[in-house]
Amino acid sequence: MNVLLGTALILVAAAGTVVVVLRDPLRQALAVSMFGILLGIVFFAVQAPDVALSEIVVGAVALPLMILLALAKIRGGVQ
Amino acid sequence: MSVLAYGVAAWLLFVGLWGIVQSRNLVHLVICLAVVQAATYVLLVAIGYRVGAVAPVFAGVRLGTVAVDPVVQALCLTDVVVGTTVTALLLALVVQIHKRTGSLDPDSLRDLGE
Amino acid sequence: MTRRTRLRLFLVSAAVLAVVVLAGFGELPAFGHPGATFGTVLNALSVPQRHITDVVTAVNFTYRGVDTLAEEFIFFAAVTAVVLLLAPGDDEHADHASDAATGRWVPQTSDAVRVLALALVGPTILFGLYIVAHGHLTPGGGFQGGVVLATGVLLVYLAGEYTHLHGLYPDTVVEGIELGGASAFVVIGLIGLAVGGTFLATWGPLGQVGQLNSAGDVPLLNVSVGAEIGAGFVLILSAFLRQTIVLRRHPPSNASGSA
Numbered sequence: 001m002n003v004l005l006g007t008a009l010i011l012v013a014a015a016g017t018v019v020v021v022l023r024d025p026l027r028q029a030l031a032v033s034m035f036g037i038l039l040g041i042v043f044f045a046v047q048a049p050d051v052a053l054s055e056i057v058v059g060a061v062a063l064p065l066m067i068l069l070a071l072a073k074i075r076g077g078v079q
Numbered sequence: 080m081s082v083l084a085y086g087v088a089a090w091l092l093f094v095g096l097w098g099i100v101q102s103r104n105l106v107h108l109v110i111c112l113a114v115v116q117a118a119t120y121v122l123l124v125a126i127g128y129r130v131g132a133v134a135p136v137f138a139g140v141r142l143g144t145v146a147v148d149p150v151v152q153a154l155c156l157t158d159v160v161v162g163t164t165v166t167a168l169l170l171a172l173v174v175q176i177h178k179r180t181g182s183l184d185p186d187s188l189r190d191l192g193e
Numbered sequence: 194m195t196r197r198t199r200l201r202l203f204l205v206s207a208a209v210l211a212v213v214v215l216a217g218f219g220e221l222p223a224f225g226h227p228g229a230t231f232g233t234v235l236n237a238l239s240v241p242q243r244h245i246t247d248v249v250t251a252v253n254f255t256y257r258g259v260d261t262l263a264e265e266f267i268f269f270a271a272v273t274a275v276v277l278l279l280a281p282g283d284d285e286h287a288d289h290a291s292d293a294a295t296g297r298w299v300p301q302t303s304d305a306v307r308v309l310a311l312a313l314v315g316p317t318i319l320f321g322l323y324i325v326a327h328g329h330l331t332p333g334g335g336f337q338g339g340v341v342l343a344t345g346v347l348l349v350y351l352a353g354e355y356t357h358l359h360g361l362y363p364d365t366v367v368e369g370i371e372l373g374g375a376s377a378f379v380v381i382g383l384i385g386l387a388v389g390g391t392f393l394a395t396w397g398p399l400g401q402v403g404q405l406n407s408a409g410d411v412p413l414l415n416v417s418v419g420a421e422i423g424a425g426f427v428l429i430l431s432a433f434l435r436q437t438i439v440l441r442r443h444p445p446s447n448a449s450g451s452a
Contacts, residue, residue, distance in 0.1 A: 022136035025106040047134040049332035054159040069433035071168040080222035100203045115430040130225035135248040148232035153252040164271040171278040
């Protein structure tokens with residue numbers, strides 16, 4: 001269990017760095033989705049299933065969706 | 080393990096802040112803010128953890144088994160959902176800024192008087 | 194202030210913040226310590242006192258219910274603000290729904306996507322209802338279940354056209370559901386005030402531990418929160434989708450041709 005938690009924490013730190021370093025918001029949307037799933041795994045490993053459920057549903061589905069919709073509107077307006 | 084858990088929370092906080100400060104794109108800035116929020120979730124949930132404990136759900140589990148702290152989980156739970164809604168609000172603001180000024184560069188948002 | 198000055202200023206203040214954060218983290222108890230008293234007491238009391246097996250739900254809706262009410266209203270205000278911000282402006286008109294940036298050809302949604310999305314709408318909504326209803330027994334509750342319900346609505350958009358989404362879930366009905374959820378929470382709390390003496394006191398039959406209709410008014414609170422969160426996310430989705438797909442800006446004056 002400790003190995004899983006340690007690995008998941010390191011992966012979360014790496015994923016967070018990737019999200020910040022990426023410039024293009026389109027690529028960031030997918031990176032944020034991955035970040036959300038990894039965060040969900042960390043929450044499972046720390047015995048917090050409610051928070052993990054919340055984070056997976058929100059961070060992997062709702063958040064990238066809203067980013068993509070905002071981007072579609074922004075790029076659609078460029079005429 | 081302490082260093083790793085709290086260290087990851089601190090790392091996410093500073094990486095997100097740095098992303099916000101040197102961002103050249105408003106959407107990128109809003110996403111970095113989401114990373115900073117994730118740092119607080121990791122910190123809160125890490126504080127509540129107890130070694131060798133189970134999740135605070137007693138459906139089928141004998142009462143009296145050592146479980147992790149439920150209060151910080153309750154805080155994180157509502158925070159995750161509401162934080163995403165506030166991110167949606169910020170994205171709506173960004174969309175309107177782009178419609179009014181045509182650019183997404185924070186440095187170009189100088190005069191609010193125009 | 195130039196960009197370089199701003200970055201240097203940030204580095205200085207980040208250094209100060211790092212010192213403060215490290216000092217603060219040094220005072221925290223070690224990772225995995227036995228824990229604060231409040232958590233241990235709640236873990237022991239939740240089943241005998243409230244007949245709730247998911248202690249996190251007990252904390253959210255009975256022991257610290259007022260905090261959840263405040264979070265609900267933050268959510269409500271944010272959804273209202275999004276809908277207001279993305280409302281059609283004076284210089285926009287509603288065009289026919291076309292999912293394309295100018296000059297880009299968008300392929301027709303493939304049949305595989307349509308069939309799969311349609312097949313998943315029912316199970317997703319059922320799963321969302323299951324999570325909402327069993328919030329006081331197993332991990333789940335109104336917040337998570339509400340977002341899953343909103344995801345089911347999103348699948349309808351993926352499966353069909355935007356017009357179908359708008360026809361199936363007209364804005365007035367969805368807004369009514371959100372308002373109903375928020376008000377129901379307050380009304381249930383007021384009933385608790387009338388019956389038990391404090392706002393959000395648990396009222397109603399406590400029932401048997403592990404049954405679906407146990408724990409007094411907590412299942413009702415879960416349903417109201419689930420309705421509000423689900424409807425709120427659907428409203429946010431519709432506001433963004435309407436901006437992207439339907440509304441077009443008036444072309445600048447003197448422009449000829451169509452958008």
